[in-house]
Amino acid sequence: MTPRTKEQNEEIRLRRIREILRAAAEVYLDKGIVLEIRDVAAAAGLGYGTVYHYYNNKNDLVSDMLYQGLERAEALWAGELSPAGGAGSGNEKTASAGEDRNSYSKERDSLHVRERLREACAVLLRAWERDRALFLACYLGTDQYRMLQPETAALLSPVYRSNVLLPVASRVKTILVQEASHSSNARQGAEAERQAEWLLAALAACALPSVRRGTLKGEMEGLIRFAAGRGFV
Structure with a gap:
């Protein structure tokens, strides 16, 4: 041989x-x-x-499973959507267009950026449906990996924040910028990250039964509607 x-x-x-x-x-x-x-x-x-x-040992095994899942999460957002093009479009209208036209433009822009956040949720759900390790990396990340050994949690938490939390928070911040332009950039950033944490925790907790049953693909739209009903999306 x-x-x-x-x-x-x-x-x-x-x-x-x-x-x-x-x-x-x-x-x-x-x-x-x-x-x-x-x-x-x-x-x-x-x-x-x-x-x-x-x-x-099993700690090394679980740590590697979750870390590789988070590495795959990094690629989720590349080219996911084009930048929000509507944020400044209202300023391009002339004053003669009137308040009604400006109001319509702002409403359209708001819908546009909210649709970007909805799509970010859909991107996550589609990834969770095909990659259970990635789902677990996100699900456990919403609780800062407290179930795991401290050294493992310390390794995974910053990767979760950079690869999952902050990309979602950036989409939340776009909405906050439009709806509360008087707030400081730092304040909007902190609020966006907090709301992104809530959104991810809610989505992951609600998706868990579907992931276990293998039915997430057929239940994605309901989960996105749930997020919308909670006022996030």
């Missing part, structure tokens, strides 16, 4: 890790932090020792 090449061995290693992490996400959704390596091995169809070959 011809020995495997270095490239083939690396391909096998990466495939095994993907299988293990995918299984870990499934098991975590079912059992939470009480999952054991043996559970993940069984779900992946691998030997107990095979999983231990890659991960020394």
Whole structure:
């Protein structure tokens, strides 16, 4: 038998890790932090020792699963939507257009930026539907990973903030800028981040049963309407 090449061995290693992490996400959704390596091995169809070959303990396994999920979250927002083009369009109208026209322009702009926030929610939900590790990274991130060991939480929390929370907060801030232009930029930024935290926590908590059932795809619009009903979107 011809020995495997270095490239083939690396391909096998990466495939095994993907299988293990995918299984870990499934098991975590079912059992939470009480999952054991043996559970993940069984779900992946691998030997107990095979999983231990890659991960020394379940904390390392869960940490890697969540970290890789957050890394994939970083790519969600690239080219998601064009910049809000309506923010300044009202100023381009002449004064002779009248107050009614200006009012219509402001309403249209407000709808435009709110639609961008709705789309951000849809982007997250679509990602959660196809990537359970990414969902768990977001779901646990809304509680600052308190269920995990402190050193793991300290590693993951800033990545969650930069890759998930701040992109959503930037869309919330666009709305706040339009609706409360008298507020300071710093105040709007703090308020936007706080509202983004509420939005993400609400979406993730409501999506959890659907993710577990595998029915999120068919229930996305209802979840977005829920967010709208809460006044976020």
